[in-house]
Structures are given as C-alpha cells and as structure tokens.
Amino acid sequence: MPLPGTRRTILTSPPPGDLDIGPHNGRLRLRTYRRGLAARAGHDLVLEAASWSGRVHLPAEQGAAASVEVEIDLRRIDVVEGTGGARPLSERDKADIRTAMQKSLRTGSHPVARFTSSRVQLDGDEATVVGDLFLCGRTRPIELAARRAPGGTIVGSAQVVQTAWGITPYAGLLGALKLRDAVDLEVELRLPVP
Numbered sequence: 001m002p003l004p005g006t007r008r009t010i011l012t013s014p015p016p017g018d019l020d021i022g023p024h025n026g027r028l029r030l031r032t033y034r035r036g037l038a039a040r041a042g043h044d045l046v047l048e049a050a051s052w053s054g055r056v057h058l059p060a061e062q063g064a065a066a067s068v069e070v071e072i073d074l075r076r077i078d079v080v081e082g083t084g085g086a087r088p089l090s091e092r093d094k095a096d097i098r099t100a101m102q103k104s105l106r107t108g109s110h111p112v113a114r115f116t117s118s119r120v121q122l123d124g125d126e127a128t129v130v131g132d133l134f135l136c137g138r139t140r141p142i143e144l145a146a147r148r149a150p151g152g153t154i155v156g157s158a159q160v161v162q163t164a165w166g167i168t169p170y171a172g173l174l175g176a177l178k179l180r181d182a183v184d185l186e187v188e189l190r191l192p193v194p
Contacts, residue, residue: 005046016060019191020041021070022053024187030160033180034084043082043089045097051076054115056191066120068129072113074105104167129156135165144187156187 028049034042054070079097082089089097102108117131127147133142147154160181162169169179 016058019056020053021056021189023050025191026187028052028070029080029186029188030077031184031186033184034178035092043085043158045079046081047077047101048080049073049076050078056189065191066117066122068115068117068120068131070115073111074107074113075102075111077101100170104162104170106136115142127156133160135160136167138165140164144185146187149188154187154191155188156189158185158187159183160185 030045030047030049032045032047049072051073052070054068059066059069066114069155077098079089079094082093084149114134115131117129119128121128121130127146129144129146131142132139142158142160144156144158149155161182162179163181169181
C-alpha cells in the first residue's frame with residue numbers, strides 16, 4: 001500500500017502529452033530459441049533494434065485514451081549475444097545471421113515493422129497494451145504486458161509467433177536445427193518523472 005500523499009502509478013506519472021521514444025531512452029530486444037535434434041549446435045540469440053522510433057501519448061483528461069505507436073527499421077537489427085552452441089559466435093556468424101534474418105523478414109520489400117495501439121489499459125504499476133503489428137506485409141493483433149521496474153523504468157514483453165506473419169522460422173543442418181516459432185519481444189523505456 002502506498003504511503004499517504006504518494007502516487008502508486010508510475011505509468012501515468014509522466015506529464016501529459018506526447019513522449020518521443022527510441023534508442024535514446026529505451027531498447028527493443030528480441031530473443032530467439034533453438035530446438036530440434038541439433039539444437040546443441042546452434043545458439044539462443046539476443047537481437048536488438050538499432051533504429052526505431054515511436055510516440056507514447058498520455059492524455060491530460062481523466063478517462064481519455066493513452067496510445068502507443070512504434071516503427072522499427074528491420075534492416076538495422078543487431079546480434080547482441082548468442083548463448084549455447086558448439087562454439088562462441090564470431091563476427092562472421094553474426095553477419096550470416098543478419099543476412100538470414102533479413103531474407104526471412106523480406107526487408108527488401110518490407111523494411112519496417114509498425115505497431116499501433118488500439119487500447120492501453122492502466123492498472124496501478126501495470127499496463128496492457130493491445131494493438132496491431134504490421135510485419136512482412138501482414139497486420140496481426142498483438143498484446144504487450146508492461147510494468148514498472150525498480151528505478152521507474154517501464155519494462156514490457158510480448159510474443160511474436162513468426163508463422164502468424166508468414167515468416168518461416170530459420171532451419172539449418174537439413175532441418176535438424178530450427179528456431180522456435182515464438183520470438184520473445186522485450187521493451188525497456190526510461191520515462192521522465194515530474
């Protein structure tokens with residue numbers, strides 16, 4: 001229970017208006033996981049969007065709707081980390097992964113992904129953000145769960161099931177090494193406090 005005179009909700013505590021978000025005050029990461037008979041040969045990956053931007057709208061009027069919009073340049077996703085595997089990831093491995101990823105995501109014809117919220121539900125230090133994700137030429141609904149972390153940072157997570165957007169998960173070694181269909185999306189935002 002909060003102390004008298006304090007506010008419990010950090011998600012609505014930044015000043016009302018539009019807040020620009022991007023790498024300057026946040027990060028977007030993807031986590032992929034391996035499976036299959038040769039899973040030991042591959043790596044679980046942490047990928048990070050190097051170029052993205054968005055806007056969080058916090059209304060001044062009580063009961064008005066908050067909103068979130070984000071655009072990600074899919075050509076600028078970096079391989080940050082690889083765990084497991086028969087050997088550590090080399091720079092060449094990372095370059096090969098980026099090439100395979102851009103092919104799977106069809107970045108030549110669909111270089112950006114876009115998220116537009118349809119509903120933002122605030123509940124104390126937690127929020128549910130529901131909206132549409134445009135990815136690889138398809139638009140599908142997605143839901144992100146967000147919460148206040150220690151220090152006032154907002155963290156959120158969602159799962160992106162690749163096949164729902166027509167993406168074929170990576171497979172190698174004649175199909176013995178595969179990526180799990182569901183990719184974990186992690187969001188971290190440092191919002192200003194009044």
